[in-house]
Amino acid sequence: MSAQKLLIGVIGAGQATEQGRQWAYEIGRLIAWREAFLVCGGLGGVMEEACRGCIEAGGETVGILPGDDAAQANPWVSLPIVTNMGHARNVIIAHSARALVAVEGEYGTLSEIAVALKLGRPVTALGGWRDIPGVMPAVTPRGAISWLFDRLRTQDS
Amino acid sequence: MSAQKLLIGVIGAGQATEQGRQWAYEIGRLIAWREAFLVCGGLGGVMEEACRGCIEAGGETVGILPGDDAAQANPWVSLPIVTNMGHARNVIIAHSARALVAVEGEYGTLSEIAVALKLGRPVTALGGWRDIPGVMPAVTPRGAISWLFDRLRTQDS
Amino acid sequence: MSAQKLLIGVIGAGQATEQGRQWAYEIGRLIAWREAFLVCGGLGGVMEEACRGCIEAGGETVGILPGDDAAQANPWVSLPIVTNMGHARNVIIAHSARALVAVEGEYGTLSEIAVALKLGRPVTALGGWRDIPGVMPAVTPRGAISWLFDRLRTQDS
Amino acid sequence: MSAQKLLIGVIGAGQATEQGRQWAYEIGRLIAWREAFLVCGGLGGVMEEACRGCIEAGGETVGILPGDDAAQANPWVSLPIVTNMGHARNVIIAHSARALVAVEGEYGTLSEIAVALKLGRPVTALGGWRDIPGVMPAVTPRGAISWLFDRLRTQDS
Numbered sequence: 214m215s216a217q218k219l220l221i222g223v224i225g226a227g228q229a230t231e232q233g234r235q236w237a238y239e240i241g242r243l244i245a246w247r248e249a250f251l252v253c254g255g256l257g258g259v260m261e262e263a264c265r266g267c268i269e270a271g272g273e274t275v276g277i278l279p280g281d282d283a284a285q286a287n288p289w290v291s292l293p294i295v296t297n298m299g300h301a302r303n304v305i306i307a308h309s310a311r312a313l314v315a316v317e318g319e320y321g322t323l324s325e326i327a328v329a330l331k332l333g334r335p336v337t338a339l340g341g342w343r344d345i346p347g348v349m350p351a352v353t354p355r356g357a358i359s360w361l362f363d364r365l366r367t368q369d370s
Numbered sequence: 371m372s373a374q375k376l377l378i379g380v381i382g383a384g385q386a387t388e389q390g391r392q393w394a395y396e397i398g399r400l401i402a403w404r405e406a407f408l409v410c411g412g413l414g415g416v417m418e419e420a421c422r423g424c425i426e427a428g429g430e431t432v433g434i435l436p437g438d439d440a441a442q443a444n445p446w447v448s449l450p451i452v453t454n455m456g457h458a459r460n461v462i463i464a465h466s467a468r469a470l471v472a473v474e475g476e477y478g479t480l481s482e483i484a485v486a487l488k489l490g491r492p493v494t495a496l497g498g499w500r501d502i503p504g505v506m507p508a509v510t511p512r513g514a515i516s517w518l519f520d521r522l523r524t525q526d527s
Numbered sequence: 528m529s530a531q532k533l534l535i536g537v538i539g540a541g542q543a544t545e546q547g548r549q550w551a552y553e554i555g556r557l558i559a560w561r562e563a564f565l566v567c568g569g570l571g572g573v574m575e576e577a578c579r580g581c582i583e584a585g586g587e588t589v590g591i592l593p594g595d596d597a598a599q600a601n602p603w604v605s606l607p608i609v610t611n612m613g614h615a616r617n618v619i620i621a622h623s624a625r626a627l628v629a630v631e632g633e634y635g636t637l638s639e640i641a642v643a644l645k646l647g648r649p650v651t652a653l654g655g656w657r658d659i660p661g662v663m664p665a666v667t668p669r670g671a672i673s674w675l676f677d678r679l680r681t682q683d684s
Numbered sequence: 685m686s687a688q689k690l691l692i693g694v695i696g697a698g699q700a701t702e703q704g705r706q707w708a709y710e711i712g713r714l715i716a717w718r719e720a721f722l723v724c725g726g727l728g729g730v731m732e733e734a735c736r737g738c739i740e741a742g743g744e745t746v747g748i749l750p751g752d753d754a755a756q757a758n759p760w761v762s763l764p765i766v767t768n769m770g771h772a773r774n775v776i777i778a779h780s781a782r783a784l785v786a787v788e789g790e791y792g793t794l795s796e797i798a799v800a801l802k803l804g805r806p807v808t809a810l811g812g813w814r815d816i817p818g819v820m821p822a823v824t825p826r827g828a829i830s831w832l833f834d835r836l837r838t839q840d841s
Contacts, residue, residue, distance in 0.1 A: 216425050216448040217440065250449065268373050275449060281465060281613060283374065291373040292407065292432060294451055295465035297613040299595060300799050301772040308438060308452035320818070324798035328771050331791035347791070438770060456752060456768040457642050458615040477645035477661070484638035485614050504634070530739050530762040531754065564763065582687050589763060595779060597688065605687040606721065606746060608765055609779035622752060622766035 219249040220275065221361065222310025222334075224303075224325045225259025225318040225341070233317040234262045236339045239354035240314050241266025241274075247362060250275055252310050254302065255286045255293060259316045264289030277302045277309070304328050312361040315348070317341040335364040376406040377432065378518065379467025379491075381460075381482045382416025382475040382498070390474040391419045393496045396511035397471050398423025398431075404519060407432060409467050411459065412443045412450060416473045421446030434459045434466070461485050469518040472505070474498040492521040533563040534589065535675065536624025536648075538617075538639045539573025539632040539655070547631040548576045550653045553668035554628050555580025555588075561676060564589055566624050568616065569600045569607060573630045578603030591616045591623070618642050626675040629662070631655040649678035690720040691746065692832065693781025693805075695774075695796045696730025696789040696812070704788040705733045707810045710825035711785050712737025712745075718833060721746055723781050725773065726757045726764060730787045735760030748773045748780070775799050783832040786819070788812040806835040 221244050225237060241263035244251045251267040253260040255276020264274040268289045276290035279302050283293040296302040300321060307313070307328040315322055315338040322342060329336050330347045337357045343350035351357035378401050382394060398420035401408045408424040410417040412433020421431040425446045433447035436459050440450040453459040457478060464470070464485040472479055472495040479499060486493050487504045494514045500507035508514035535558050539551060555577035558565045565581040567574040569590020578588040582603045590604035593616050597607040610616040614635060621627070621642040629636055629652040636656060643650050644661045651671045657664035665671035692715050696708060712734035715722045722738040724731040726747020735745040739760045747761035752768040767773040771792065778784070778799040786793055786809040793813060800807050801818045808828045814821035822828035 216431070216446055217443065217450060218448055220449070274373070275451070277451070283466070283468075286374065289373055291375055292377070292449065293374060293466065294432070294434070294462065296462050297465050298462075298615060298772070299611040299775070300778075300802065301612060301769070301775040304770070304772040304775070305451065305453050305455075307771075308454050309440070309450065311440075320798045320802035323816075324795045324802065327791045327795035327798060331771065331795065345794075454770040455615070455772060456618070457621075457645065458612070458618040458769060461613070461615040461618070464614075477641045480659075481638045481641035481645065484634045484641060488614065488634035488638065502637075530745070530760055531757065531764060532762050534763070588687070589765070591765070597780070597782075600688065603687055605689050606691070606763065607688060607780065608746070608748070608776065610776050611779050612776075619765065619767050619769075622768050623754070623764065625754075 220252045220310050221249045222306050222313035222329070223251055223253045223259065223263040223316065224306065224313055224322050225316035226322060227256050227258040227260070229258040229262070229317055233259055233340060236354050237262035237316045238266035240316065240358065241272070242270040243354055243358040245270035245272025247358065252277065252306055254279065254306060255290045257287055259318065261287035261289060263316070277306050300324065307332055307334060310334065312336070312365055314339070314351075314357050314361065315341055335361055337361055377409045377467050378406045379463050379470035379486070380408055380410045380416065380420040380473065381463065381470055381479050382473035383479060384413050384415040384417070386415040386419070386474055390416055390497060393511050394419035394473045395423035397473065397515065398429070399427040400511055400515040402427035402429025404515065409434065409463055411436065411463060412447045414444055416475065418444035418446060420473070434463050457481065464489055464491060467491065469493070469522055471496070471508075471514050471518065472498055492518055494518055534566045534624050535563045536620050536627035536643070537565055537567045537573065537577040537630065538620065538627055538636050539630035540636060541570050541572040541574070543572040543576070543631055547573055547654060550668050551576035551630045552580035554630065554672065555586070556584040557668055557672040559584035559586025561672065566591065566620055568593065568620060569604045571601055573632065575601035575603060577630070591620050614638065621646055621648060624648065626650070626679055628653070628665075628671050628675065629655055649675055651675055691723045691781050692720045693777050693784035693800070694722055694724045694730065694734040694787065695777065695784055695793050696787035697793060698727050698729040698731065700729040700733070700788055704730055704811060707825050708733035708787045709737035711787065711829065712743070713741040714825055714829040716741035716743025718829065723748065723777055725750065725777060726761045728758055730789065732758035732760060734787070746780075748777050771795065778803055778805060781805065783807070783836055785810070785822075785828050785832065786812055806832055808832055
């Protein structure tokens with residue numbers, strides 16, 4: 214009878230292509246519709262679009278921020294967690310999310326994917342690092358989210 | 371027009387007196403009534419009672435956990451943030467909370483109070499470390515929360 | 528037959544009185560003479576004087592830095608550990624030091640003392656937070672270091 | 685006129701092949717001969733063999749440990765830094781090392797490589813993740829270390 218929310222991670226760079234931004238926005242909406250909370254790094258680009266999608270669909274968003282000020286969060290972060298730990302905050306995202314979607318992204322995203330895989334979290338990717346062994350490549354946001362929730366259901370049963 | 375919630379920290383030991391547990395429960399309720407979110411270390415004792423009070427009054431609770439598993443959270447944590455960083459997670463609580471209430475507590479609580487004061491956060495205490503310079507001693511949960519919100523209002527204006 | 532060095536922590540503020548700087552310098556020398564390594568936060572004030580004393584007496588100094596650049600270290604740090612974790616680096620100092628000397632200091636020092644006591648480390652203080660329960664007050668650097676090494680000998684036997 | 689030592693990172697898994705162990709041992713020796721300090725995660729496998737090579741060649745080794753006890757370090761770590769931060773300690777290694785050699789390794793190593801590349805550190809790899817864009821593949825320990833020191837010389841000038 215726990216109050217605990219399910220947290221789904223969205224990871225990706227602060228700079229995204231138009232395609233990446235659309236994917237991220239849609240991922241955010243789908244997380245809200247599934248009644249999970251979105252957890253991300255709280256900054257711009259992929260993170261911001263995912264948060265916007267989630268909030269606009271009625272969800273809640275947790276931003277695990279690298280700096281020392283909640284004002285650093287994008288405007289769609291409802292719960293800013295201020296770590297002041299730079300890239301080490303990626304590890305907290307990987308630990309806190311039950312499963313993760315990567316959208317495009319660079320080395321920061323790769324480090325997050327690697328820690329998440331090390332922890333045994335399901336990870337799917339749209340663009341970017343989809344060829345890393347252990348990552349499930351996805352073609353659409355809907356496919357990515359369906360796969361993640363299927364995997365979580367299987368793990369639980 | 372930010373979606374950002376106000377986070378109020380509650381700190382204290384995993385072992386609490388009956389008095390401490392009552393104070394913590396009441397603090398949790400008052401935070402919910404003020405429509406803030408409660409952030410704490412997510413474990414037992416003071417943290418658990420504060421979370422229970424907050425959830426039972428319709429609020430939400432963020433638990434910044436020291437270990438590597440969300441299952442470590444007390445049952446009244448709605449948002450478990452899994453740091454796997456032991457005592458270093460206290461620093462994240464101090465950074466994330468806009469203001470903090472300490473209820474009783476030992477050395478872990480003292481380290482959290484010290485970081486919070488270093489960061490310029492308003493800190494009030496019921497029992498425990500109320501004699502540390504910079505901490506506002508409180509006698510009742512209601513007095514503690516009133517003082518905190520007054521201080522935040524003053525800072526903002 | 529371990530290669531492991533003994534690490535002694537020196538904690539204190541980046542701003543110190545002339546008295547505090549002399550104490551710190553002497554503490555650094557005494558640590559080198561005992562053939563231990565000094566570990567500290569790597570910045571100025573008490574940290575710098577302690578490192579200078581240690582290096583000038585032929586010792587080695589580890590600086591656990593809060594920022595993201597080794598250039599932040601004072602010139603007497605021989606081993607800069609770059610955490611980019613702000614105040615959370617205090618927790619690493621407390622974990623890494625087998626025993627600690629506090630010289631004056633403010634809230635940052637208090638947070639470090641509290642974590643060290645929580646971890647069961649012997650802590651002695653010259654000035655500053657010497658009245659915190661569990662801290663052994665010292666009057667001279669020599670007295671502080673003698674007490675620390677006596678405590679470590681007792682723990683080991 | 686700084687006392688600061690140059691730190692070279694060696695990263696790789698706690699489980700290594702015989703080939704990987706030989707590479708790691710040789711890397712450790714070469715770091716000592718270059719009068720740099722070796723920094724690593726302080727545990728077994730690649731980390732242990734690299735530390736052994738370094739110590740046996742007269743060098744010093746820094747182990748950034750994931751757990752809360754210096755006793756966790758392999759016997760060839762001369763300076764155990766106790767983080768109690770699990771995988772987040774990888775980020776500290778990447779920040780502290782001026783350049784890094786990866787020897788084989790799994791997801792933990794990949795996360796470390798990714799953070800190091802993000803920080804602009806030169807990274808070379810023997811086996812394992814040598815195909816990640818930005819990593820310089822190496823065939824021998826000598827080739828790896830030569831490349832690293834050439835890169836550091838170029839950066840400085």
